[in-house]
Amino acid sequence: MTSKLRAAARCAGRVALAAALAVGLILAAAFNPQAIFAHHLRYGAYDVWSDRPIPAAAARAVLDDATRRMARSPLWSADQRFRVFICNDNWRLALYSYRFSGRMGGATDTLLTRNVFLRESDFATNRLIPPSRGRDMTDRPLSYYLAHEFTHVMESRAFGLVPAARYPHWLLEGYADYVGKAGRFDYAANLALLKAGAPELDWKTSGLYRVFHLETAYYLDRQGWTVGQLFARRPSEREALAAVLALPSGEGGERSETGGAVR
Numbered sequence: 001m002t003s004k005l006r007a008a009a010r011c012a013g014r015v016a017l018a019a020a021l022a023v024g025l026i027l028a029a030a031f032n033p034q035a036i037f038a039h040h041l042r043y044g045a046y047d048v049w050s051d052r053p054i055p056a057a058a059a060r061a062v063l064d065d066a067t068r069r070m071a072r073s074p075l076w077s078a079d080q081r082f083r084v085f086i087c088n089d090n091w092r093l094a095l096y097s098y099r100f101s102g103r104m105g106g107a108t109d110t111l112l113t114r115n116v117f118l119r120e121s122d123f124a125t126n127r128l129i130p131p132s133r134g135r136d137m138t139d140r141p142l143s144y145y146l147a148h149e150f151t152h153v154m155e156s157r158a159f160g161l162v163p164a165a166r167y168p169h170w171l172l173e174g175y176a177d178y179v180g181k182a183g184r185f186d187y188a189a190n191l192a193l194l195k196a197g198a199p200e201l202d203w204k205t206s207g208l209y210r211v212f213h214l215e216t217a218y219y220l221d222r223q224g225w226t227v228g229q230l231f232a233r234r235p236s237e238r239e240a241l242a243a244v245l246a247l248p249s250g251e252g253g254e255r256s257e258t259g260g261a262v263r
């Protein structure tokens, strides 16, 4: 082997070692986020970690409200456990979501750990502090965000790891919004906004999942599909949007349950 080849081999070896170390560090961090969250509360089905002290009574009340929302879904069962990490320092959310941005409500790892990470939150007021201060959060308290992200955990338990690889985005987010809001959703008003082209119904610019909620509720409530049928048939986003837009204005009714039996 020439000296040049030996040098190239040494260099490749160092790169491989550095890559292996980086992967090892990422996996260690992914499986052990508790190491950098100093505060912990165990309550019912939940383990909550936070980088700030957790007010126990307020947190229990918020978790009870999250349970009330999730228990309406056939994907919920009393034996499931859920882990959430509250990232009051939003760099933790940026790190653990692997998106390197703290400008989101939360993120769920549906591949390795089923850990949920939420941005800065206040249990005492049942509030998640949004990235944009002027944002209307009235229909999305902290208990909504918990139920929403835990629904992604339930989706992955019911329908397989990394559901994003197999199911359309509108369905995963629409069902999480549907469960999270637990029936508090004005179908007719949101349908009218969608038909009028209102910016709140454009999820790409608003970051809101109301259009996906309309589509999910259309199949579960109007068509009477079970959650299992909806995920098995998984209509495309275009198909779901067309079905909702074909509804006469004022349609949709007030009923918004979280779906019948899974199968």
Ligand SMILES: [Zn+2]
Binding pocket: 148, 149, 152, 172, 173, 176
């Ligand atoms: Zn989501």
